[in-house]
Amino acid sequence: MQRRALFAAALALPAIRTARAQGALPVVASFSILGDLVRQVAGDRPLALGVLVGTDADAHDFQPRPSDAERLRGAALLVRNGLGYDDWLGRLTSAAGFRGTTTTATEGVPFREATGGGHDHGHAHGGGAARRRTHAVEPSRTPDPHAWGDPRNVQVYVRNVAAGLSAADPGNAALYARNAAAYTARLAALDGEVRAAVAAVPEARRKVLTSHDAFGYYGAAYGIAFLAPQGVNTSAEPSAADVAGLIRQVRAEGITAVFLENMSAGTTVERLAREAGVRVRGRLYADALSAPNGPAPTYEALVRHNTGLVVPAMRGDA
Numbered sequence: 001m002q003r004r005a006l007f008a009a010a011l012a013l014p015a016i017r018t019a020r021a022q023g024a025l026p027v028v029a030s031f032s033i034l035g036d037l038v039r040q041v042a043g044d045r046p047l048a049l050g051v052l053v054g055t056d057a058d059a060h061d062f063q064p065r066p067s068d069a070e071r072l073r074g075a076a077l078l079v080r081n082g083l084g085y086d087d088w089l090g091r092l093t094s095a096a097g098f099r100g101t102t103t104t105a106t107e108g109v110p111f112r113e114a115t116g117g118g119h120d121h122g123h124a125h126g127g128g129a130a131r132r133r134t135h136a137v138e139p140s141r142t143p144d145p146h147a148w149g150d151p152r153n154v155q156v157y158v159r160n161v162a163a164g165l166s167a168a169d170p171g172n173a174a175l176y177a178r179n180a181a182a183y184t185a186r187l188a189a190l191d192g193e194v195r196a197a198v199a200a201v202p203e204a205r206r207k208v209l210t211s212h213d214a215f216g217y218y219g220a221a222y223g224i225a226f227l228a229p230q231g232v233n234t235s236a237e238p239s240a241a242d243v244a245g246l247i248r249q250v251r252a253e254g255i256t257a258v259f260l261e262n263m264s265a266g267t268t269v270e271r272l273a274r275e276a277g278v279r280v281r282g283r284l285y286a287d288a289l290s291a292p293n294g295p296a297p298t299y300e301a302l303v304r305h306n307t308g309l310v311v312p313a314m315r316g317d318a
């Protein structure tokens with residue numbers, strides 16, 4: 001018994017020694033998708049990674065707890081999405097007396113403007129490239145924060161994350177650059193994969209209904225129109241008129257791809273589907289990853305999972 005315990009301790013030593021020699025880098029990411037990107041870019045570099053809004057959780061109306069301030073206090077790097085998604089970080093960082101580096105992952109991403117919920121926004125037809133906007137955020141315009149929906153944008157996220165990690169931990173800058181380059185190549189392959197999968201769906205059938213406007217970038221990238229009773233923020237209650245309008249639209253256009261989202265109960269969509277006489281096809285992973293044993297534990301798995309659900313649903317496959 002004792003020998004076995006000693007043996008196990010000896011086996012564990014090298015890992016502990018590595019972590020101690022480098023000191024696990026304390027990093028905080030505002031939500032689970034960013035947490036995965038940080039892990040991908042860090043690779044073998046030991047991290048003490050804190051994710052504030054965890055798997056299957058909603059960042060839009062997140063209420064930070066005292067333990068979140070505690071996590072931030074000693075962090076060397078904070079990675080946030082920006083575009084109004086995680087603005088609650090402002091109060092949290094000052095409450096925590098955070099003194100590390102802050103990286104805004106969407107910096108340099110061509111953002112889309114938010115469109116209100118409840119009707120056909122018509123923003124997904126004819127390919128997204130021409131509609132991508134590059135101007136700076138103006139106070140009168142609300143940006144759509146869900147920029148991670150387009151894997152090409154996530155290449156920008158990764159560049160920013162690599163720059164943030166390198167600023168916080170310059171000794172490993174070459175490692176971060178290498179990992180970022182390898183991951184960026186995988187994101188390009190993922191983009192091609194989704195494009196090919198969606199190409200198999202007739203253009204007129206590329207319509208999906210989901211709980212809130214989380215898929216504007218994904219839809220624009222791949223020519224899919226997404227409809228939702230809620231706008232880009234999950235806290236807005238859809239009006240009865242908006243829901244009635246969507247029910248009419250689902251019926252009139254024969255929309256078969258109707259989904260719930262992983263961060264919310266989806267009562268409105270269930271009622272809407274029932275009244276429109278269509279079947280709910282499952283749950284898309286919108287603003288958060290799944291738990292490690294779920295279908296979307298990484299960003300790449302999330303995109304593949306969602307695409308694997310929406311493609312047959314749009315075609316109307318049984």
Ligand SMILES: [Zn+2]
Nearest residue numbers: 214232234287
């Ligand atoms: Zn959202």
